[in-house]
Amino acid sequence: MKITVVVPTYRRTKDLQVCLLALSKQVRPVDELWITVRDIDTETWQFLENLSPEIAALPMQTITVTVTGVVAAMNLGLAAATGDIVAFTDDDSGAHPHWLEQIEQVFLADPQVGAVGGRDWVYHGKELEAGAKERVGKVQWFGRLVGNHHIGVGGAREVDFLKGVNMSFRREAIADPRYEPMRFDPRMRGTGAQVNFEVIFCLELKRRGWKLIYDSEIGVDHFRGARFDEDKRDSFNPLAVTNAVHNESLAILDYLSDWERFVFGIWAIAIGTRDSFGLLQCLRFLPKQGKTAIRRLWASWQGRWQGWRTWQAGRAASNGG
Missing domain, CATH: 3.90.550.10 (Spore Coat Polysaccharide Biosynthesis Protein SpsA; Chain A)
Known part of the structure; x- marks a missing residue:
């Protein structure tokens, strides 16, 4: 080959x-x-x-x-x-x-x-x-x-x-x-x-x-080389988090069934992960990160919402709407 x-x-x-x-x-x-x-x-x-x-x-x-x-x-x-x-x-x-x-x-x-x-x-x-x-x-x-x-x-x-x-x-x-x-x-x-x-x-x-x-x-x-955009790997940047969560959300929404999307939405908002905060992850990291945890939660929620909107727009376009 x-x-x-x-x-x-x-x-x-x-x-x-x-x-x-x-x-x-x-x-x-x-x-x-x-x-x-x-x-x-x-x-x-x-x-x-x-x-x-x-x-x-x-x-x-x-x-x-x-x-x-x-x-x-x-x-x-x-x-x-x-x-x-x-x-x-x-x-x-x-x-x-x-x-x-x-x-x-x-x-x-x-x-x-x-x-x-x-x-x-x-x-x-x-x-x-x-x-x-x-x-x-x-x-x-x-x-x-x-x-x-x-x-x-x-x-x-x-x-x-x-x-x-x-x-x-x-x-x-x-x-x-x-x-x-x-x-x-x-x-x-x-x-x-x-x-x-x-x-x-x-x-x-x-x-x-x-x-x-x-x-x-x-x-x-x-070797994890330097990045020259908003995502600097090991430091918090709200825009980088929002973009990453948007991309993740769009990929998942494209892949899951309707029922799984509903569950995903609840899980993403209420729980999330250490990279894509939901409310529970924010509370988990709040003692250590303080205000940064709240900012990360907000950036993650924005990414979820924006990912949903992008997915909805794509779905409407594919259906001729």
Whole structure:
């Protein structure tokens, strides 16, 4: 199978160098490599003009992105890719040497597999984030997302969604002639990372009847590079929270049944998670976070409401309303 790898990048040249070196050392070589670069990112364009011999030997091509957000970059890469398998990773990651070989083996073993992904070993500086969970990439019946891709253990299993830093898709699945060709959803909000963009894409693929496989042995090292948008990872930003919760809510509302959506709405407002607060989570973190917990609750509720409105607008448009 021909394998295309797509790497969106923005102003992280040191990370990108590690990423590209890892791709150059794959046991199963890359057949096609697309790097998407913002038009205003002069640092990256200069880096790409002065590549080391190892990196320069990659079958690499570039795409200029003129708008903000990872979704636009991903869609340009997806449109340019010609491989039977289209694999995505982040510019702040380093794929393990057998990454592409293992991905290809899973696709070859079962023609019903539409997507394959694995673990991202998250580093905070030089320290590896610890943890071990067998439940990975699941949507619970009431709409709660269970990620854990970065601490997943165990062999290959079916999941509901994968993580953007380590995911790949069968072209036959995303271009299934029975449906509209798949693209990453432009309704995702945010000016950079657009958190949860991969969830809605994966859930749509699953809804179309394809299997999504997660295997913790299919690994990349994830170094969590700097972000240059409102979402700064480990600090609270109300807009970043609202955008992430909007995207999460939209993905879940698209996927659940009417009854499950009703339960999800109650759960989301009353309980929520440590990232997407409901009232109970706010009370839980109030002693430690103080006013920040209240602000996070309000930002989360705004995201839920805005996600609902976006979903309703999409539903009306699809019904001709």
